[in-house]
Amino acid sequence: MLPRRTALDIVNIHASCVAAGSRGILILGASGQGKSDLALRLIDRGARLVADDRCDIWFDRGRLWCRPPAKLAGKMEVRGIGIVDQPFVAPVPLALAVRLSERPERMPPANQSETVAGHALPALLLAGFEASAPIKVLMALDRLGMAS
Secondary structure: OOOOOOOOOOEEEEOEEEEEOOEEEEEEOOOOOOHHHHHHHHHHOOOEEEEOOEEEEEEEOOEEEEEOOHHHOOEEEEOOOEEEEOOEOOOEEEEEEEEEOOOOOOOOOOOOEEEEOOEEEEEEEEOOOOOOHHHHHHHHHHHOOOOO
């Protein structure tokens, strides 16, 4: 059991998060870039929802953690359908940040990272609406040795 966090410890960011096994995947990008869509496709491949649209992030015991804000727990926006109830899991330790981009580099530099709540997190830059996006995310976790 994690200690109870205070509001001063938590950073609330615009992002979505799913858990693949016991590892959190934080999905970052501008509105309309496909954060919820990618999360939904990862859920279809066996991941579980952590948070959609807003994420509470904090650093504890040497790692970043994520949970949904209480009012949004178990809620997910599915474009064309609306807000749906979805089983969720929280909190989860974050293993990977996925930054959505319209045109990611074909051959990105090794060991990319994203600064989240003041701490580095391994990162992947990809186009969220590509059919292969969920597979690429899971491959990145595997490559990091963090798939579970």
